[in-house]
Amino acid sequence: MKTILFSIIATFFLSCSTKTSSENDSLSTAATDSILNSGSYIGTVNNFYFSKNNEAYIELYFKDDDAYANYEQIVALGDSVIYHDDKNTRTRIPNKAYQEYFDLSGLETISIFDSKSNFICNAKFARVEYLDQNISSYFIAVYDTDRPLKSDSYYYISNFKEKLKTSDYTITKDTVLSNEILDELNVTKPYYDIESNGFHFKYKNTDEVLSIVNSDNNSFVVFESHGARRVLYKSTGSENAYEVIVVPILKNKMPYILLKCVKPEGDIMWDHLLYFDGKNYKALDRQRIQ
Numbered sequence: 001m002k003t004i005l006f007s008i009i010a011t012f013f014l015s016c017s018t019k020t021s022s023e024n025d026s027l028s029t030a031a032t033d034s035i036l037n038s039g040s041y042i043g044t045v046n047n048f049y050f051s052k053n054n055e056a057y058i059e060l061y062f063k064d065d066d067a068y069a070n071y072e073q074i075v076a077l078g079d080s081v082i083y084h085d086d087k088n089t090r091t092r093i094p095n096k097a098y099q100e101y102f103d104l105s106g107l108e109t110i111s112i113f114d115s116k117s118n119f120i121c122n123a124k125f126a127r128v129e130y131l132d133q134n135i136s137s138y139f140i141a142v143y144d145t146d147r148p149l150k151s152d153s154y155y156y157i158s159n160f161k162e163k164l165k166t167s168d169y170t171i172t173k174d175t176v177l178s179n180e181i182l183d184e185l186n187v188t189k190p191y192y193d194i195e196s197n198g199f200h201f202k203y204k205n206t207d208e209v210l211s212i213v214n215s216d217n218n219s220f221v222v223f224e225s226h227g228a229r230r231v232l233y234k235s236t237g238s239e240n241a242y243e244v245i246v247v248p249i250l251k252n253k254m255p256y257i258l259l260k261c262v263k264p265e266g267d268i269m270w271d272h273l274l275y276f277d278g279k280n281y282k283a284l285d286r287q288r289i290q
Contacts, residue, residue: 036160039106040289042247042258042273045154046140050083050090056112056123056143057131058156059271061286063103074101074139075130082129089132093139098128103286107141110156112149117166117248120154121146135267155245155258167248167255169203178213181222184229187215190240190264199244212257214240217264221257221274221281233274233281240264252278 046057062068078091098104104125112120123143131140178198182189190197198213209224219241221233232254243260254276262269273287 036249036289040160041106041158041287042256043156043271043287044258044260045112045149045156047149047152047154050085050088053148054145056145056149057140060102060128060139060141062101067101070101078130087134091130091132093128093130102128102139104141106159110143110158111160112145112154112156113164114151115153115245117164119163120149136269164248167203167246169201172200172202173198174200177211181211181213181229182215185215185220187218190214190216201246210246212241212244212259219259219261232276238263251275257281
């Protein structure tokens, strides 16, 4: 996974209305209060076309950045091929090696949810593999699941046994709203399909909208309440969000946001987990809850 440093821009208002939104505004949802354990992770679940029944895969972080210097040596430690075709090779990494190089604390079991935060199944850690692919290669943790996974839009929470209270919202790619927000931000719009420019979570029985929009080179989180909008997050590196999951667990009265990101005009992809610090959204280091 790629780690990008973010600087959060100051809160400002973009509405022509005389109404304003308070810093204490929060989503009027049925979201669960912050009940995550220290050391929990939130991330996306991979479901490859060559997946076996009752298996799930997540991408791993190294324990520290120094391990990147030993990347090729760690790959060479693989002791058996699990799967191979013309485009993909899965190689098992032995226990001693992965315990030395990878941060697996709190990842013994994971709970898997769909993109609407409905519980799917539990999964238990099985092994670490190196996945060698044509476009990108990385290390994965393999999990045994209670049931087969049939979709690509799943996420997981590790070290977590609670039941989520799903939020009452509708998800839309309202292109008119996306364009309106991007015009107010006064940024260059992406060159690709306008439908990929924004994701909007409209909460029922309120006027609140949580929007994630893309300019040509950045992603933004914008919160609207009582007719006023404010920017809660702006990426400083080249980043566009191509999939968004709002996790119904609150931190300072706002939900965690899981972004699947891509480098504009590129093939590099990664996840970012954002949390609200009371004023702005920030990215959690290695997607670990502190």
